[in-house]
Amino acid sequence: MKKYIVLLRGINVSGKNKLPMAELRDLLNDLGFKNVQTYIQSGNIILESDEGKSVICKKINQEIQTKFGYDVPVIARTIPQFKKAITSYPFPTDNTKIVAFVFLNKKVYETKVEVKDIENDQYLIDNDMVYIYCESSFSKTKLSNNLFERSLYVSATTRNYNTTLKLLELAESN
Structure with a gap:
């Protein structure tokens, strides 16, 4: 199993x-x-x-x-895939309140999406993941789950840094 x-x-x-x-x-x-x-x-x-x-x-x-x-x-x-998603996070994790992982239902080949005025917010599309770093905060960012779903033609769900780490910890502890 x-x-x-x-x-x-x-x-x-x-x-x-x-x-x-x-x-x-x-x-x-x-x-x-x-x-x-x-x-x-x-x-x-x-x-x-x-x-x-x-x-x-x-x-x-x-x-x-x-x-x-x-x-x-x-x-x-x-x-192993979940662990790789975490270790591949490309942005600083010193302020975990502005870090997120967008899990995609399939691999994509695009590396950019059309989004204006993201200020200092950053993202990286990597296969079946999008990594988000939101200096402006999640309540203000334009880097939303819906944006990536529409732009990449996928289903997606976003988890913050702490939830993502906790899920891996729980999975590895049993």
Whole structure:
């Protein structure tokens, strides 16, 4: 069995797509995944499966849609892939409040997107990741999840530095 970190996009955000984590864990256990755990209320999952990432994502998406009526993008990474995403972060991490990881559902070949007036904010597109460094703060930046989805024709979900590190720590501790 392989361990995965699975990220759901848009769960429990601003009162939309409410999905209690206990119900999500039950759903995942019913699908046959092993050692399921969730972290905070925003769709962060660690699980084990013999199946590949695309099958896992499809199963979870379909079951959430069937049970809850939400079409939720699902993105999975193996532990080595998740670790590589963290170690490849190209910007300073001294102020973790302005650091983010955008996980993409597929590899992209573009290296730039059209965005104006980003001031000192920076991003780097790298295969199936976008790394963000937002000096202006996340509430003010134009480097949003929606921007990258529209510009790169992907599904994406963003996690801050602390959540990303915590997910890896939890996955490696079990």
